[in-house]
Amino acid sequence: SPIPGFKALDVASVLDYLEEKPDLAQLLGPRSSPTSWKAREVGDGNLNFVYIVEGPDGGLVVKQALPFLRLVGDDWPLGQQRIGYEAKALETENRYCPEHTPTLHLYDPRMALIVMQYLAPPHVILRLGLTEGHIYPQLADQVSRFLAQTLFHTSLIHLNSEQFRAQQANFLGNIELIRLTEQVIFSEPYFDASNNWHTSPHLDDLAKSFQTDEKIKAAISRLKALFMERGQAMLQADFHTGSLMVTEQTMFAIDAEFAFYGPMAFDVGKIIANLLLAYFASDGHEAAAGQSRQKQRTWLLQAVVEIWEKFESRFLDLWNAEGHGDLYPDSLFGPTAPAGSKSLKRAQQDFMKELFEDCLGMAAAVMTRRIIGIAHIQDFKLIESDDHRAPCERRALELAKSLLLGAPGRSIQQVVTAAESLRKEVPVMNGHA
Template identity: 55%
Template structure:
């Protein structure tokens, strides 16, 4: 900067006018900012100098010499302020490091400390003393520095070229190490604290700094070493809520592939060379500024309050300081809700994901869509020149309700593990998962690109899918059989029950399926007033309440297999040839009939909705689809039973529920009788569960678009009334007592059920 100032001073007289000088200064400062766009304080300093220049140029009698002189004077004052700021920071930082080291029982016998730093933050990077290196200088001035370690800071070697020079120049006891040696040095007990600088600190304490900083923070966390950030308040950006919003610049690939102008890396290899990374605020012991340490409350940084009290920041219009701090609280603990902008930078910072979308330099050209049309989560599609990804993030509440209905984010872990279980036994019908981020409650997976679409949308549009029944049968049989005690020994079976204990999601199901539709509840809604009398009848129906209570007991107390838990037409994606099952966040160990019935009930709801769609498109226009739906319901059930029985014959003796010593060999009379009893009970429960699912989608909190998309309210109500009455019939009359009692009562077979559905639809 000093060279530029002298050049400016000498050139002042050469400018033809004050405006010409102003234009030159603005252009030069703008170019300077591009050298380090992540560094918020560089942009701040340049903006301040531009403001000085503009004021000087706008003054009466302004001249080029006057404009240049004003900028030089302001820059020299800035220089003096920066040195004073750095020295204050050094004093605050030295005290904080010594206190943290002492609290951890670290340091040498003489009370001295061994400190590691990264990149260059000294006189060559600042005005003349340094930020993080200023803390080390302050420790040395107090006689408290035992040793300083600096990393080489690959790939540009700022540590080896600059920091090592400064340490040697000041004759400080110091050692240069490779970046990759830092963890080993910590493990050897040679590091008491780490202090680094920052290019940007955001509202939750996340800090962007030279690449390699995050690795140091993680290593410090592992070894119990305090990790500090030293940065002026001009580096703090309270407007950015989390580190995911920081744009990380990519540097030239030749820094990695070449040495002294000669290529050392193989031709054709891709290079990912970010200039910075982001250390999470949760890993940072303290943030040192020239105004003191940023305060913490309950372990969370109060950055916005700190900057507000200094008069350096104001909350957005209409938001209180308390609300502003509250909005970053979750992020302090590793979670931050992403949006269509920040999700791009999340992907770009993770090479396994970034490589599927496009080069990091292309990130601003990527497109993002939020496509989650469910009631619970957000789903982002990120597309770039190399491809696309689907990313699903779970917020800590029910999306369609809001923060008044909190919901566990552990459902993301359960969903990820359930997808792995399902993919292991039925990979052709489960999308590949590329990443599970526990802290961010996020899954990244294969994007099922068009012509894939949500099954429900295709059905509403009138489509049919010739392979759907066989695909659903295969998925249901494989996922349910292989996780049951028919296949597993009871030790493994109980371990899996514990693994998939999904209490909050199950309690949600118990509330919205088994309770609320049958009582007066705020969440309920229906087509009113057309269905008011029908709903009143349902909510005073003793037989329905007895039947739904019996089903709830099965849901709560019969852990037969790992269920998808929410297998409806909105959680299946299809093409003419493929079927992919997604979204098992409700996965838990429960009665097998629950999964089987849920998808069949959703197909049945579509069947009953077709009269309403025909009202707009013309009578008979959906007849072929109507016939296909009933055939798909029948074939899904029969195909599931056949596939499950085949797996049982092939693998059943391995499990403890029906051991071969008891059941005998496949094809034997005993096993045949056990299977017949099992499927008879499963059928009866499936019929009843189908009724429960139909009812909840017409009366409860979450409906289906099959019905809701019928614009004419009377036509919609007519479809819903037929479906509601048939759902009640399934629920109540479907109760049987197993094979001996003819489970399914009035529905002895799926053929009988399909015929009854056709009759109900025509009534």
């Protein structure tokens, strides 16, 4: 049931709503005629309504949560509190990485909406840009900065346990969206869920293997436990290429409504997975595009490597400079502690080794669910022919499987080399066994 006093906006009423907020109205400029402010609804997501409002002096975005899942409608009720978690997350992200976070102008709990900075064209959703064949030379650098800044500063390496638990408590109620993730990423692809679908019969054999292999079930359960039990940092928690708006120079993370305290590996792994999916999809777009995408593919794999490597080095730089939290405390690891620096180095190595393995596991889970779970992605959906799409999906799914089952100790370079090999080994026109 909706919040008392709540009213769903539309392209007309959103203008009146903003007019009543002088601070916001001012950003749009004078509403001197009935047409000087204009709104359009652009929500391409599954969950919410998003209005872009433009006036003579600028634009604003209003995102409103209705008490149901937009994709499905009234039949799938969904708490409107989710927008409050998005507001809290945006606040935190703005604190630690304003460069890559839209400014939050207002959170209105009664109306279940937020008003934020409008990311005007040429800003585009990264996923769309990728399917169109674009390259974003700054992306890996920007993504790694956002991840390092937000994950480090919300973790116990930076915070003391009191601050940390207070923050964690803020997100503990975001249960509906957390459960959605648990369900669609960590459960459904691994059993015969009615929501699942895949390119059939091409992938039947491989899809089935995810539901019958006890090693895979053990691996996904370990990752699920990590996701459900380990509150390590505040996650954006939906950090895929559909949640990034980019130009060649800029990158912003939007859509933080899934935010909660979880394992860092989930955010890092999810974006890596989505870039790998884009890599495998590119062959399917090549024919339609009428030109080679080899350059984009080369860049995508470089970006995967660069995201991990720069994330790692940025995170460690932050740790060395601001690691005064309750984990790895200065009393044991500071420069004046006996063997302090040596111990810190070792602890950091252990930490990064474990995090990297978990990232690969999370990446595998995310790739898998996009191919055999409920929610597929434009990268593949835009490849119209099953026969063209299936081999791309198969390559991605084979990589996911090997990451899920793989022995520890791989490097990020080995992962992208494996992706390249799979692209060569699995023939494009002979996808099904």
